C-alpha cells in the first residue's frame with residue numbers, strides 16, 4: 001500500500017504543481033488519508049484522527065505520533081508547563097492540542113487558524129473541555145484560504161495583552177509574507193506576559209544559506225522574491241517563504257523579544273539540528 005501510494009505521488013507531482021492550491025492540498029491530503037487507512041482501522045487511538053482531505057495540515061498519515069513528538073519538544077526544549085496559558089498560532093487540525101489535553105493541568109489552551117474546517121475538527125475533539133478554545137479567523141492566504149476577508153498584515157490574535165505564558169507557531173511563518181510576519185511577531189510580543197516564551201518554526205536566510213540554495217543543497221527550490229525573502233513559487237508565494245535572518249532579528253529586538261536560541265534546521269546546510277527540518281526560534285519576552 002505504502003509503495004503504491006508513493007508511486008502515485010511521484011507520478012502526480014508535476015501535475016499537482018499546476019493545480020490551484022486548494023485542489024493540490026486536497027489531493028495530497030487524500031493520498032495521506034489513503035496511506036493512513038490501515039493504521040486508522042487497526043489502532044483505536046487513530047480512529048478519530050481528522051481527515052487530511054478536508055484540511056491538509058501536512059502531518060500526513062502521522063497525525064497522532066507527530067503531534068505527541070512536537071508537544072514533547074515544546075516541553076523539553078523550551079519548558080512549556082502544565083499550568084501555562086498557551087497560544088497555538090495556526091493550530092491546524094489540533095495535532096498538538098490533542099496530546100496537550102492530557103498534559104495541561106490548570107493551564108489554558110487557545111488555538112486559531114484561518115481554515116474553518118480545521119477549527120471545526122478542533123472544536124469537535126475538545127468539546128466540553130473548558131480549558132480549550134479555538135477561533136476561526138477568516139484571513140486571506142493564497143495557499144490555505146484564498147477567499148479570506150481579512151488581511152494577515154492587520155490581524156489581531158484572539159487574546160488580551162500579556163495574557164499568554166507560552167506560544168508557538170509550527171509551520172506557519174513559512175506561509176507568511178514579510179508584512180504578515182512583521183505583524184505576527186508584533187502580536188506575539190503583545191500577547192506574551194513578561195517572561196513568556198515563544199517557539200517559532202521558520203526558514204531563515206543568511207549568506208551561507210543563500211550560497212547553499214544557489215548550490216542546489218536546499219530541500220526547497222527557492223527563488224529570490226522581495227524584501228530579501230525567497231519563495232518556492234512566485235505565482236503562489238505563500239506556499240513556502242524563507243525570511244531574511246537579519247530582518248527578523250531586527251524586528252524581534254525592536255519588539256522586546258529576545259532570541260534565547262536558534263536551532264538551524266536540516267532544510268539547508270549549515271545545520272545544528274538532527275531532527276528539525278525548519279529552523280526553530282526560541283524567544284522570550286523581557
Ligand SMILES: C[S@@+](CC[C@H](N)C(=O)[O-])C[C@H]1O[C@@H](n2cnc3c(N)ncnc32)[C@H](O)[C@@H]1O
Pocket residue numbers: 056057058059089090091092093094095096112113114115118139141144152169170171172175176180
Ligand atoms: C503546515 S500547517 C501546520 C498546522 C499546525 N501548526 C501543525 O503543526 O499541525 C499550516 C497551518 O497554518 C495555517 N495558516 C496559514 N496561514 C495562516 C495565517 N496567516 N494565520 C494563521 N494560520 C495560518 C494553515 O491553515 C494550516 O493549518
